[in-house]
Amino acid sequence: MNKDRNYAIRVNGKLLAYDHLIEETDQLSWTGYSPDRDTSYHFTINYIRWNQQIGDRYYYYFLNSDKKEIAKVLSSFNNNAINFHHSVYVESTFFDHFEQQDILLSTEDNLFSGKAKQVIYRNLHAELRDLLDRKQKKICTRARCRGKINRSRKKRLIARIQQLGTR
Numbered sequence: 001m002n003k004d005r006n007y008a009i010r011v012n013g014k015l016l017a018y019d020h021l022i023e024e025t026d027q028l029s030w031t032g033y034s035p036d037r038d039t040s041y042h043f044t045i046n047y048i049r050w051n052q053q054i055g056d057r058y059y060y061y062f063l064n065s066d067k068k069e070i071a072k073v074l075s076s077f078n079n080n081a082i083n084f085h086h087s088v089y090v091e092s093t094f095f096d097h098f099e100q101q102d103i104l105l106s107t108e109d110n111l112f113s114g115k116a117k118q119v120i121y122r123n124l125h126a127e128l129r130d131l132l133d134r135k136q137k138k139i140c141t142r143a144r145c146r147g148k149i150n151r152s153r154k155k156r157l158i159a160r161i162q163q164l165g166t167r
Contacts, residue, residue, distance in 0.1 A: 021054070022050060028047075028131070039116055043124060048089075049139075054085060057074055058078055059087065077136060088128055
């Protein structure tokens with residue numbers, strides 16, 4: 001996320017290599033609007049898919065304009081069997097005056113609230129769920145294709161072994 005700023009992670013003065021832990025990254029932008037469309041916020045979303053488990057759970061991390069974590073919320077893709085290891089970092093000025101309590105007020109229990117920030121947050125959260133859903137489906141499609149290829153290779157190998165056995 002901060003490669004463009006030439007940040008690096010060092011431990012005891014030695015550069016920490018982490019690229020081998022990252023399977024896929026994606027960055028996108030999204031703009032959220034208040035119900036009356038008078039107010040809008042720009043969001044930069046950074047998606048990371050790790051190639052191995054990095055913790056027990058996976059989160060959306062919300063960062064203010066200083067890139068400080070304001071809140072984190074569990075993603076809805078924590079209980080899966082396909083090794084969908086991910087993190088999503090969302091940066092915006094929207095979170096400059098935002099607190100963890102605002103997230104609690106913006107949940108499904110309060111679905112009919114018309115407060116602009118709550119509406120924007122709910123729409124953002126829906127966009128983030130859609131993003132992860134698309135990414136997960138892409139992984140599942142690839143896994144199915146690999147499974148078909150492997151089954152096809154096994155069938156050809158078995159057929160070849162049977163041919164050799166009948167000679």
